[in-house]
Amino acid sequence: MEAIAWTNYGSPEVLKLIELEKPAPKKDEVLIKIHASSVTAGDCRLRAFKVPIGFWLPTRLVFGLTKPRNKISGMDVSGEIESVGSEVTLFKPGDLVYGTTGMKLGANAEYTCLSESAALVAKPSNSNHQQAAAVIFGGMTAIHFLKEKANLQCGQKVLINGASGAVGTAAIQLANYLGAEVTTVCSTANIDLVKSLGATTVIDYTQDDVTQQNETYDVILDTVGNLSFDQCKQQLTEQGKAILINTGLLTNLSSLFRGNLICGVAAETKENLNFLRALVEAGDIKAVIDRSYPLEQTAEAHRYVDTGRKKGNVVIDCTA
Numbered sequence: 001m002e003a004i005a006w007t008n009y010g011s012p013e014v015l016k017l018i019e020l021e022k023p024a025p026k027k028d029e030v031l032i033k034i035h036a037s038s039v040t041a042g043d044c045r046l047r048a049f050k051v052p053i054g055f056w057l058p059t060r061l062v063f064g065l066t067k068p069r070n071k072i073s074g075m076d077v078s079g080e081i082e083s084v085g086s087e088v089t090l091f092k093p094g095d096l097v098y099g100t101t102g103m104k105l106g107a108n109a110e111y112t113c114l115s116e117s118a119a120l121v122a123k124p125s126n127s128n129h130q131q132a133a134a135v136i137f138g139g140m141t142a143i144h145f146l147k148e149k150a151n152l153q154c155g156q157k158v159l160i161n162g163a164s165g166a167v168g169t170a171a172i173q174l175a176n177y178l179g180a181e182v183t184t185v186c187s188t189a190n191i192d193l194v195k196s197l198g199a200t201t202v203i204d205y206t207q208d209d210v211t212q213q214n215e216t217y218d219v220i221l222d223t224v225g226n227l228s229f230d231q232c233k234q235q236l237t238e239q240g241k242a243i244l245i246n247t248g249l250l251t252n253l254s255s256l257f258r259g260n261l262i263c264g265v266a267a268e269t270k271e272n273l274n275f276l277r278a279l280v281e282a283g284d285i286k287a288v289i290d291r292s293y294p295l296e297q298t299a300e301a302h303r304y305v306d307t308g309r310k311k312g313n314v315v316i317d318c319t320a
Contacts, residue, residue, distance in 0.1 A: 001301070003072045003109035004298040005047070009049040012302040015073060017295070022111050023160065025187040027085040029113045030120070032097065034079040034318040035129035037107040039293075039301040040166055040312070043074060047302060051115055052225070055248020062103060073298070074107030074316070075100050078123055078132035082111070090116045092099045098123040098270050098277075100140070108298050115158035117272065119268040124280040131287035132280075134313035138170030139285060140277040144266035145243045146174055150219045154179030159235070161210060161221035167245065169288040171221055171313045172197040177284040185210050193311060197288070211235070229261055236260060288312025294320035 001022045008014045015082045025031045044312040045051060051059045063069055078098040081091050091097065100119030114120055119140075123132045146152045158175050162168045163184035175182045176198035183198040191202050203210050211231045218240050220232045225246030232242035244251060255263040279285040290311040293301040297319050305314055 001110040013300040023113045025085045025113045027087045031083045032079045033082045036133040037074045037316045038076040039314045052248045056108045070105040072106040077107045078129040078134040088116045096123040121273045124277045134287040141167045142171040142174045143265040156218035157181045158219040159217040159285040160228035161185040162196045167223040173285045
């Protein structure tokens with residue numbers, strides 16, 4: 001099979017198309033023929049090893065101290081079960097599935113094996129594989145932070161900073177589903193996009209400073225990493241909460257003692273994937289795809305995401 005290997009940390013040039021033997025599932029695993037995967041901002045930060053302050057050593061210990069421990073890149077997959085291990089009961093050959101490989105990686109390839117207990121469920125019935133792969137990262141992150149951690153409620157006001165990316169576009173739609181009033185921060189070029197997804201108010205950061213606004217919010221979600229907690233708390237309601245996704249170790253630790261600060265990593269669970277699937281099938285969340293690349297052009301996809309101009313998601317077609 002063909003796969004994209006990353007042989008080192010660094011620029012997109014470390015990503016190479018290689019040929020490997022097709023994996024065989026263990027007794028509790030399924031073999032997935034991958035139709036589509038993705039390249040997220042998180043994938044690119046990991047490849048270049050641009051991690052938040054304080055996370056250098058922990059991240060290296062997980063993914064490889066001197067070079068990547070897991071050879072194949074990528075996390076999100078949508079595809080078809082080709083075969084199953086002898087003890088698998090949740091899936092059968094022919095099932096169409098979507099999910100994430102998590103820290104195991106291995107999604108930018110023609111095949112991968114996952115445990116049947118992994119974050120893997122039936123694909124949304126109204127989505128093709130590219131659309132299914134595109135909603136996973138942003139959708140799971142939005143569900144974890146807005147619904148589970150912040151408990152965003154109908155009638156509340158939410159500010160989404162970095163609204164045109166994978167997490168932002170999903171968060172706008174989820175917040176609308178939950179009945180919140182949505183204010184977004186993006187560039188001029190993305191105003192129409194975020195409005196089409198349900199943003200009520202748009203702050204153009206090329207024209208206005210979001211930290212100088214007089215409005216207050218019940219929830220502030222920063223997907224970019226350019227807002228500090230001190231900046232956010234000035235614009236929070238009395239019971240408001242700030243969600244800082246891409247932030248340093250000290251801020252993450254301080255969230256343990258501050259009830260109005262939420263940090264961390266989104267949980268990857270079957271439950272959240274099934275909830276996301278229900279939202280997609282009901283039309284409450286739709287995939288936002290900027291570009292699609294064939295597997296052999298995964299490095300080029302990384303270069304594009306590195307520009308910071310991505311709208312929504314970048315997808316890899318593993319069957320092209």
